[in-house]
Structures are given as structure tokens and as C-alpha cells.
Amino acid sequence: MIQSQLQKFIAYLQKQKYSVFGPFEEDGIIKIKQVINSKKFKLLGKLSFYSFKKFFLPQKEILFNFEKNHLIKNKEISKKQALFGMSIFDLKALILYNNIFEKDFFYQQRRKNTLVIGQSIMLSDEKVFKNWEEKYEEDVLEHLRFDIFLGITNHPTSQVCWPFFLEHNELKSQKIKYKIFTGTIIGQKILDEFGYKDYEHIQFTGPIKEEGVSLEMIKIKNAMKKKYKAEIWEELGKKCIECGKCSLVCPTCFCFDINDQMILGKNKGQREQCWTSCFYQEFSEIAGGYKFLNSAAKKIYNWYYHKFVRIPEEYNLSGCTECGRCIKVCPAGIDIRKVLESIKTL
Amino acid sequence: MINLYQPKTVIIKNIKIQTKENKLFTLQFKNKKDQQKFFFTAGQFVEIGIFGFGEAPFAICSSSLNESDFFQICVRKIGQLTEKIHSLKIGDEIQIRGPYGNGFPEIKNPINLLLIGGGIGLVPLRSIIQTIKQDNKNKIILFYGAKNYNELLFKDEYKQWQKFLDLRIILEKPNLKWKGRVGLITALFNEINILQAMSHKPQVFLCGPPIMYKFVIQKLKELKIPNKNIFLSLERRMHCGIGICQHCAIDSKYVCKDGPVFNYGKIKNSVFAF
Secondary structure, eight states: OBHHHHHHHHHHHHHTTOEEEEEEEETTEEEEEEOSOGGGOOOOOOOOSSOSGGGTSOSEEEEEEEETTEEEEOOOOOOOEEEEEEOHHHHHHHHHHHHHTTTOHHHHHHHHTEEEEEEOOBOSOHHHHHHHHHTIIIIIGGGSOOSEEEEEOSSOBOOSSOGGGSOOOOOOGGGOBEEEEEOSHHHHHHHHHHTOOOEEEOOOOOSSOTTOSOHHHHHHHHHHHHOSSSHHHHHHHHHOOOOOHHHHHOTTOOOEEEEEEEOTTSSEEEEEEEEOOTTSGGGGBOTTSOBSSOSHHHHHHHHHHIIIIIHHHHHSSOSOOOOOHHHHHOTTOOOHHHHHHHHHTO | OOOTTOOEEEEEEEEEEOSSSEEEEEEEESSHHHHHHOOOOTTOEEEEEETTTEEEEEEBOSOTTTOTTOEEEEEEOOSHHHHHHHTOOTTOEEEEEEEESOOSOOOOSSOEEEEEEEGGGHHHHHHHHHHSOOOTTOEEEEEEEESSGGGOOSGGGHHHHTTTSEEEEEESSOOTTOOSEESOGGGHHHHSOHHHHSSSOOEEEEESOHHHHHHHHHHHHHTTOOGGGEEEEOOOOOSSSSSOSOTTEETTEETTTTOSEEEHHHHTTOTTTO
């Protein structure tokens, strides 16, 4: 598929009543926005600043409405949305959401109405690419959930590690060619109906590779479990300013509050599920004011523990997609790659 | 698929003032079928909510086995939600979700049980007391520590309890109305030889503030009571109640789902537990 076909495909999806979202570059930042004019859309092969988290788990989810003592069900069913350009990091996070929110009515509704269209990210490390491309389908795609995936074929691509920090290739988008993969029958059906046949189907073989969970992950997990008092947490605690930016951009940070919101001057309102961060002051506060996570060191340990111990033990998946977004936003310069290296040497 | 966060309505059937800050609420589901389906074990909790004021977890303090047509919660007035609950009257409605959590383990027969409650930590233990049937073969000791005389909960029930358990109360601060013991809860260990009073090493159920656990467990260790016999109930901030929102996580466990009652041996090395 080439760029012009891709634009036609987007126009087709819009005709099918999908709201289409995708990455746009604005002031040097890759933002995810609604595609209004399909002719202006081009896939950039770059990682978006924010993840696609909010399209599955919105900042505010209305659980139900109420008026006086009466509960009024939230019957607003989420609209059809097509998400263009989810990177494999965002797709890894999606696997995790599917596990965590498997019984959540609102998540499942939204997931059902979402067409997931992934893209490979273009990076300049040609050497890595060559090894990687050969194994791409079986090593990466068969372990991810997507409807359609656009693999960029005519440029060196690599998504091996921490993509934010490898230089992007500048390229002319007209020349990009995509190899099309499908991951679901829905993806196939949509492409068939659109009139595109040259796709390859990838059978989902579960989220974990044949050789099992990575040894790296086990090593980090074991080190995390044993060594709380290691200086590293105290040191990180001194650096961290508890702003919570990392949890905002992290595709796998999904902690939430449940709060009531009243409509001013009226005896009605709604109960909402909304994003929070484990770095916020009241996160672990109980009646009377005591906080269990009462230092930056404890908070940051809890953040890492969640991703590298709790999630792996609960779901047998890593809680980190290795997208590197948290490094990009941390005002204190905390670099998860370096932290993980130190953890491994504990 | 159901909405996991949709509560059910209960009606306040009775309100009993316990202290200045504590009220005991007797609740019954508006829908009879909901009441019939509502079964819980001692130590489990419910999310109690008032529309516009949010939700919070509360331990149930009645017994599902002996009183199946209602349940009770004891609410301390400490924030916006609990203040609102305290303002309610008989016949008013409350929203609930649950029961959640695991509750205390099965009590072994013949019963050799040491219950230790600090402050409002007595509330979930009352559920056990309500469950135990009177039997002379049982050996049950209850240590209860409170700050002031005015903070003692369930005062009018002590006489009934003393028919089948050895109740020992201690207050941190002296009071003219109080002729009993004064001191910290750990002092109670000095006045009774627990191992002699019980035919074998007892099961111990604790509920109280984190600081109490530290010193009481030290005492239990001096008595060589094995970790496997010690169970404690933890308090945490909770939002979802079903192990998703992360507020109550300790290590790889959730207090709402894997607790609130934990075997001491399973959490003693946890960074986050105490």
C-alpha cells in the first residue's frame, strides 16, 4: 500500500462512520488528533508524545449518573473509532489493558468499537533492522493484538529498544510503502470491502514468546523483590519531585480514582472513574490522614514495583513497553534505562 | 456484561449511637432478593456510598450466619462521607457494593482464639464474636484497647460477650468512670498466661492501627505463637474494591482482593504492609 491508497483507506473508514485518529507533527511534537481531511494525513513512522491510552481508558469515565437518590445508567455507548499509527509499544500496552480490564463493561464496549491500526516506527539503526525484519512477523506481530498493521518496508526500521532516543530518518512520505498485515477477521473484512487484497494474516499466538518470559524481566523482578533498602531508591527519592508526569505519559499507568461530581446548583451528578497518579499526595491516604506511601523514595519504588513485579506476577507480562516516554518528560532527568541497569546489578 | 461499579440500595433500619463519633447502622437491602443473596464472612467489607459524597470501604460487624435479614456497619465520623452518613435517619437510603475481600480464616474446632482489637479495630472482630456460638468447650480471649472511656464501642454488649469469652479491656487514659485497667494493649499480655489458659497455641486475629501490630506481634513472638496462626486485617485507601485501581497495593497483593485479612507470615517482609 502506498501513501495515496492509505489516504483513500482513511476516507473509506470515515464513510463507515469511524472517527479516525492518528499522529500529526505540530511544533516538533507528535500529537494524536482526529483526521478530518484524509488527503492531508500521512503516517510519519514516529512515536507519539502521548500514548493511545486515553482512547481506551479516558481521563474521565462516567460510571453512572444520579439524581437525588436515583441511579441513572450511563447508556452512552462509545462511538466507533479507528486508531491509526499505534506503535508496537502502544500495542503491548493494549495487551495489558485487555487483561486488566477484562471484566470492565466500559473498557470492553470501547475496545469492541475500536479499530486498531498499528504502524512500525522508522529508526535509523540499519544493522539492527536487518536482523529484526526477518523475525518481525513471528517475533513481534504474532504476540500483539491489532486489526491491521502497517509495516514500513522500504526504509530501515527498528523498534528494538527505547525508540525515542534513536534518530529518526528523514524521508519523503510519498515514497513510503507499507506492507499490510491483518490480525483479526474484522481487519480482513474491512480491507476486503475497501478493495485491498495484498495483505498477510498473522495468527495471534498469545502475548508471550515461545521461549517464555524474558530472562531480563525475571532478573529485574527478583532484584526488585529482594532489595528495597538499596540506596538506589533513596537516591531516586532525592531526585524525584513527585510531579507524576511519568504516569501521565506512560501507556501502562492506569491507576484511577472513583469520585462523585455534582452539577453545580442541581441535585444531580455523576460517579466517575478518573486518572490519578501514585505520586499524588492523597493516593495512599486513609481516614485520619495517614499516608502509606509517605516519601518520594517509597513512591518511586512502588512505581517500579508495579511495572516490574506486580504486573509480571499478576499477568505474566512486563509492565513496561520500553517506549521511553517517561525519560522524555521527567523534569528531574530520571532515566528508566539507567535505573533498570542499576537494579540488575543489585 | 455488568457495570462493576453499580451499587445496590440498602435502607437504614436502625441507628445506635456508640460514642460521640461512632454510630452503628443496621441495614437491609431494598430488594428482598439482594438481601437473600448477600452472604459474607467476618472480616469482609463493603463499599458504602452516598450519591454526591462518594464511596469508602467499611468492615461489616454483624454475622451473616446468625443474622441473615440485615447487616451492620459501625461508622466513625471523620470525613465528608462519614459526616453525611451520620446525618442520615432511619428509613434513609445508602448505596453499597460488595461484600469484598477474603475475611478471617475458618475458626478451628475446638475454638482456641485470641482476638486483639485496637480502637475501631474492634469493629470487624465483632463480626467474629457474633458468629461464635456459645459453647463451654470454647476458649476465647478478647483483648481490647481504646484511648478513652468515651471511645469504647459496643459497651452494652460486653455482658453478653462475657458469657462465652474472656474480655479484657484496657484504656490508654484514666477516667473517673473507669475502674478497669489503664495502659497500652500490650500490658494485657502480662496479666494472663495465654498458653496456659488455652489448651494449645491459639489462632490470633488482630485488627488495629499499624503501630499496634508492631508491638503486639512482638509479644506474640515471645509466646512462640507461629506465624501461621496469626492473622491481621489491614486498612488502606480503596477506590475500586476489586484489585484494579492500585490504591491499596502492597507488594504484589491487593488489600481489597487478597485481604484485608492477611496471614502474618505472608506479609511480614513487605515494605508496604506496615
